[in-house]
Amino acid sequence: MTDKICVGALAGAFGVHGEVRLKSFTADPEAIADYVPLTSEDGERIFDQIQLTRSLKNGFAARISGIGSKEEADALKGLQLFAPRDVLPNLPDDEFYHTDLMGLAVFDSGGALLGRVHAVQNHGAEDLLELQVPGSSKTVLMPFTLAVVPTVDLSAGRIIADPPEGLFD
Secondary structure (H helix, E strand, C coil), rough: CEEEEEEEEEEEEEECCCCCCEECCCCCCCHHHHHCCECCCCCEEECCEEEEEEECCEEEEEECCCCCCHHHHHHHHCCCEEEEEHHHHCCCCCCCCHHHHHHCCEEEEECCEEEEEEEECCCCCCCCCCECCCCCCEEEEECCCCCCCCCCCCCCCCECCCCCCCCCC
16 A cells, blocks of 8 residues: 555646645545645655635635645646645544555456456446456446445455446356
């Protein structure tokens, strides 16, 4: 498990005075400001102050330390923001940080390898595990529900799944 969790991303400038468009990936979107300092993935950029100034569609307008102009904000478009794992809340047993699922092997209930988690996606209804099928460039989207994925064993690095009929045909 990684010691940093992606909690948001910068989506470019908002206005001309250095505000940014901020997408929050936290359960309570406004809580992203509670997890400062946030860093870039490589740790080279550190943002120790975030002030949410208004809600926007798909996020917030925010003032972030070290960003004072539209050009600086636009230059950071797409930058993911990471918080140390130890400042984030502990999750219940049936919830997981997406980063912890990445790369896990997924087996069916008979022990056959179905693939590895390549990504976790959410398009509004429920999380989907994108599995890289072994020996192929093909990926499959599998619902990440208790009925389909009854077991996630982070310590063993595996997931046991009961995929819907025909998903892997």
